[in-house]
Amino acid sequence: MTGESTRIAAVIPARIGSTRLPRKPLQRIGGREIVLLVCDAAAGARLVGEVVAATDDEEIAACVRGGGYRAVMTSPEHATGTDRVAEAARSIEADVVVNVQGDEPFLPPAALDLVLEPMIGNPRVAMRTLVVPLEGEADLADPNTVKVIASRSGRALAFSRAPIPHEWNPGPIERWKHVGVYAFRREVLFRFVSLPRTDLEKKEGLEQLRALDHDIPIEVAFWPRAFHGVETPEDLERARALFAASPGTEPSRDGRGEKPA
Numbered sequence: 001m002t003g004e005s006t007r008i009a010a011v012i013p014a015r016i017g018s019t020r021l022p023r024k025p026l027q028r029i030g031g032r033e034i035v036l037l038v039c040d041a042a043a044g045a046r047l048v049g050e051v052v053a054a055t056d057d058e059e060i061a062a063c064v065r066g067g068g069y070r071a072v073m074t075s076p077e078h079a080t081g082t083d084r085v086a087e088a089a090r091s092i093e094a095d096v097v098v099n100v101q102g103d104e105p106f107l108p109p110a111a112l113d114l115v116l117e118p119m120i121g122n123p124r125v126a127m128r129t130l131v132v133p134l135e136g137e138a139d140l141a142d143p144n145t146v147k148v149i150a151s152r153s154g155r156a157l158a159f160s161r162a163p164i165p166h167e168w169n170p171g172p173i174e175r176w177k178h179v180g181v182y183a184f185r186r187e188v189l190f191r192f193v194s195l196p197r198t199d200l201e202k203k204e205g206l207e208q209l210r211a212l213d214h215d216i217p218i219e220v221a222f223w224p225r226a227f228h229g230v231e232t233p234e235d236l237e238r239a240r241a242l243f244a245a246s247p248g249t250e251p252s253r254d255g256r257g258e259k260p261a
Contacts, residue, residue, distance in 0.1 A: 037105035044109030101180030
């Protein structure tokens, strides 16, 4: 259940026209569509009071409704997922809106709660997101993996597709990668989408840089175990192989993506 003073809605942006993985929301893992797995993950979080999919496609909307969730039709012209989320949020009663990107079927519900908990009854927290440990040199070099630098107090300092921080001096450092979860105070969400896209955002193709460029602070929640989104055909095959190798797994319904005890 949500906090008594804070209503929280999870909105999943799901568009049909993904360039890297065609028809991504309707691709299946273990016999269930990815968009429904993401809805399941969001619904499993104890702090989320409502789950809504925001889409531009009637087939996705029908799939979502058939799975027992609410779907809101949105414009096909949105430049980013958060723009789509904001359009849907205008018809939702919520103090906090969390954008759970539609390529995160393995999101642990407990990780979503970790993002949301500091926003309960605390209007000073404008925006929060999620990071997990970076996994090795391949992750570091992969431009599809967004790297994050955060302060010791948990405030995001930089996001990039490039390997950051640069290895100027030798020595160990803990590295983090970004997960597609953005929790906004309602008024901050609407302010964010009203702001012009910045050169840095367009150069990196990362909408969160718009917030940093316009001095909207982003707090990060540190989840200790990595899990994988599904952005490419290779990601999809890996996810299907993982599920097939362990058919009892419910990756988005427990905290670790493992078989429930």
